[in-house]
Amino acid sequence: MKKLAATCFAVLLMTFAAGAANVGTIDNAYPGDTEAQAQMLYDLGLFRGTEKGFELEQPMTRAEAAVMLTRFLGAEQTALEGAWTHPFTDVPEWAAPYIAWLYQSGLTRGVSATRYGAEESVTYGQYCTFLARASTDEENYDFLGLYGIDEEGNCDRAGFVRGDAVSLSARLLGEYYLKCEDTNGITVAQKLIDRSVFSLEQFKKAAWDVLPRAYMQDTLHGFNDMDYRLSCVIAGVPVVRCADAEIDVIYYYESSLNQLYGEKASEGQNYVCFRLDEETLEAEELLRGPEGSTAKIMGYAGETDYLLFREPEGDTVYAVRGAETEAVLSLTKEEGSDALLSCLQGDDGCVFQAGEHKFYRLDENGASALPLAAGDRLSVVLSSGLLLTENITAEHTVISGWSWDGEPAGSYTVENLYPLPKDAAQRTEEELAYWQGENAPKLLSDNGSCAWGTAGLYRAEDGKLLQITDKPVYDCEIDPADGSYVLLASPADERPGYYGAGVFTLAGTEAIRIAADGTETVLLANQPAHGLTFDRITCAEAGVVRVQYTYVMGMADYHSYEYAIENGRLRALVNTPGMGFSGYTEEECAVEQARLDALGVGVNS
Structure with missing residues (x-):
């Protein structure tokens, strides 16, 4: 039975997922919405809708789910042409071949020994259990859930629909395939390519603007040459590889940069920064410096990306707009290090601190100095554009707000009430000051609209900083x-x-x-x-x-x-x-x- 189930796994990926224009409760936040992912599966020959279209907003009965899932697994003809049997008494004739095939494959069970529950609505848990059985040798489907979200409860309360099934199946595509003790470390998508369900090129074309893309050093499955080169990876599958094996991607935590950047730092040779074509990974030289140079991404503003090019004699901030590269600011090595540690991205650009008393903004007009208070430290940029700084001493912390142009927007002083250590009498004045500074009120996190930490909770209101509470806050919703x-x-x-x-x-x-x-x-x-x-x-x-x-x-x-x-x-x-x-x-x-x-x-x- 395990062999049969594994062989028929072909359609599992059939249901990809939700995102921007979500259909159903589940949202994977993928680039392509539910309709786009359903179209992708259709283009791969894995998914058919009804005579009315995909009907992703419609609920499913367990019988309809059996038909849909069998098609997802690419086994409809196998189910219709085989002499499959099942023990259930409540299965309509039109669904019998599908349910029998799933039952014989070990992929579905009834609600009792003699009832399938054909007309009952399928639930999140039932669908996920099916996916777990099809991709692993277990029924536990925790690996399909989103961390920190009661997705199952929310979904079942709203009613499980075809769009939700699409979302869950899409999520599975990038999970590891572990059926029948398969421990090759490949994803479901790669397994389907290996089985010739569709080709690598077909997958790339169908999934390109639909599933998330990642750029990393990877190797092709099935090759033992250990050629880990820069690749574009979709659902664990390298769909494009860079021709130059020495080029690696320059990482950045944001996903909104206008271009992709790579670098090559061969020992004894010049350092080169490249602009990379996202679809082909063809490289175009952007910046070149002596050995020991590096390029770091600072952020973006509109159609402009900002890079910090670090050379032995000093650092330079470059604005990159399409094919144009312009130096906008020169920094010392120490100032460049500070800039990398403090740079914060906002909706209209990024801000950073260079040294103790220098603050800069990078926007679509280039670089400009900000007149923030000396001794302050940049902490948060709220989605409103309000800049938040901290001025921390052993006695108290001052949380200040500043406009995008550096104008004061209010401040609050939070006393440091954290007690001295028990051995305070044996510590030097410097050690005690360090202790109090480390445990002083601070901002620790934000969600865009609010910022919080042991210094309290803050938000912007009418362009000003508003303190909601000065109590230590460790999480907020x-x-x-x-x-x-x-x-x-x-x-x-x-x-x-x-x-x-x-x-x-x-x-x-x-x-x-x-x-x-x-x-x-x-x-x-x-x-x-x-x-x-x-x-x-x-x-x-x-x-x-x-x-x-x-x-x-x-x-x-x-x-x-x-x-x-x-x-x-x-x-x-x-x-x-x-x-x-x-x-x-x-x-x-x-x-x-x-x-x-x-x-x-x-x-x-």
Whole structure:
């Protein structure tokens, strides 16, 4: 049976996924929307709609899902022409061959020994179980979920539709194929190419503007020459490779650059920076410098990309617009290092700090100096264009807002209430100042519209900086029910958290809601102290708040556990697919709930 299932796996990729114009609940945020991905599958000969089109917005019964999935697996003719049987009594004649084939292949089961549940609506879990059976030897489908999102619950509440099936199947395309102890480390997409379901060129053409692309050093599957050269990779498949094996991509965390850049740094030779054609990976020389030079990407503004070209004698900021390259700013080596560490991308360009007292903005007009306060440190650029800086001393931190042109937009002083270490009497003045500086109030994260950290929570309002709270905030989300902020927080004189893999991670002990009028409501208190710390807070649905705790054992071994906050108490939740690598089983959940209740913080306390 395993061999049969593996052989028929061909259509698995058939259902690719959602993105910009999402159809259904699931959104993979891929370049191509659901319709585009369905068209891609159609172009690959893997997917057929109905006489009315793809009908991605329509719900599916389990019988319809069986037909759709069999077609996705490229096995419709096999199902229709074979003498397949099944034990179910509620299967309509038109669906019988498909359900029988899936049943005999070990890819689907009934809701009981004699009922398939043909007219029942298929659920997220049932569809994912099918995909897991088709690509692995297990039924666990956690690997298909999106981290931190209750995707299954949201999907089933809204109603599972054909577009959702498309999204899930698309996501599977880039997952590893592990069926029948296949441990070659290839993805589902590569497996289908190896089986000649479609060719590499067909896949590239169909998926190019639909699935995410990555540029990295890779090798072709099936070759042992260890030729790891720069490649364009889609769903784990190198679809284009650079002709020059010595060129590597220059990495950047943003995906909105106008062009792709590469570099070659051969020992004893000049360093060369290239402009790369994204589709062919053909290289055009852009900048050249002596051995030891490097090019680093700073950011972008409109149609202009900004690069910092670092040469032994000094650094230069270049603006790259199409085929034109222009030097816009010269920096010392020290200033260049500061610029790389501090450069922040905004919607209209990027800003950076060069040395202790110099600030610059890079936009479509080039480089310009910003008159920010000496001693400040750039921290965040909000989507409104407001720049946030920190001025940290042992006694307090000043959080300031600045307009895009560097005009003052308000500031707040947050006192440092974190206590001195117990051995303070034995430490030097410099050591104590360092201690207080390290534990001083700071900004730690942002979501574009807001910024938060141990210095509180801030947002822009009418071009000015507004402090929502000065409490330490470790995570923040806006409740879609009423626009209120839900926060993970702690007292100002505490820095709670957990150690894992040698790293200390700050985490909150309290959950607070702050309404639009500033009214604060404690959702979860730490009095008496419960000893629990949480690193994530979410609104799984309007008005419903959950917190998450992460247990880290190693860099590749951590477990996430989720709790619902109900009337100031905690309810341990069974593992939600997509929340992390692990979670509570039914048995573990009962044990954890008993522990919470004993601490006085559980729902049964």
